[in-house]
Amino acid sequence: MGKSAQLLVNTHREAGTPVSDAALSNLIGYNLKRSFNGIYIDLAEVLRPFGLRMITFTILTMLRENPGIRLSNLAAAIDMEKPNMVSVIDELASRAWVTRSADPYDKRARQLHLTETGAALQGLAYAEVCAHEESFLQHLDGDERAQLIALLSKIRQGPTKVENFLSDKKRR
Amino acid sequence: MGKSAQLLVNTHREAGTPVSDAALSNLIGYNLKRSFNGIYIDLAEVLRPFGLRMITFTILTMLRENPGIRLSNLAAAIDMEKPNMVSVIDELASRAWVTRSADPYDKRARQLHLTETGAALQGLAYAEVCAHEESFLQHLDGDERAQLIALLSKIRQGPTKVENFLSDKKRR
DNA sequence: TATTGTTATACTCTATAACTATA
């Protein structure tokens, strides 16, 4: 192969050269990651003034809805490992937003509750997060937003285990 | 407040008690995170036999499509910080899947290329990733998959900066 | 035996500051 013009184009890439991601952009995994990162960076900034991260906001919201829930149930509900939940609850408890109290039916377990301060904070943060979603999704109409949520929860509840995939392969 | 029956229900939560995430499940951010985590765990398992992770697979695929691209252009294209890209390219180069060669037009820059081995690996891995997506999305029909990709890329390209949101708030 | 909460630990991912050599 000689020194063709095409070779020069391929090898000389200036800063402004357009970059293609066509092969990746039809993969759901790639699109999910990119979209999630976009909203995640934004959400982190929205929550920072409250002293919250996405995980702590999620937990406060879950506790409002499920008062007295056990740590392991909460961890399972949001697909988190128990040891990681422990340190996050430590953080929330040290700020007096969450309490651990004894479970009268099981001495191993602890009931998790929001404090009044924690509930108030959750309310304020939740309103801001909703407002941010409105802004973030302003270029989607109502139907599109509903479709997106419906499709994402369909994915969430669908076959998410690679074992299905691998056993599918065996079956072929 | 006395010891009502409702209090007992709230405080006695056994292992099987259903947990509600209603307040979170209409937030796009929450759904994106949960959906992404689901497919991400699967993808990691699909890529492991190739010695690849999601980020290394993404880079090999980008290099196939953009041979000779500079490290900083590649990093910008997939929203990655340059220092993190350097260590990943180090890893790919040490496995002889990627080369760094001199850029004749700019002595600071390095051109990134797939090796033959790297290109072959990318081809095999890409086929497996596509097959896995088929399996992962088997309960979505063709229209739904197309809609999902369209909506996700609309999000990606939309207003993703919190500055928009904050300036929106000021404007009110 | 199994489960709850916990400690310790490690690995990946992500982000920032600062350096060098070039432009």
Added chain:
DNA sequence: TATAGTTATAGAGTATAACAATA
């Protein structure tokens, strides 16, 4: 001055093994 690649480093996020108390 600014940019390309790099080094060092630190903080999140995530995952596993193992333990004491209890079921």
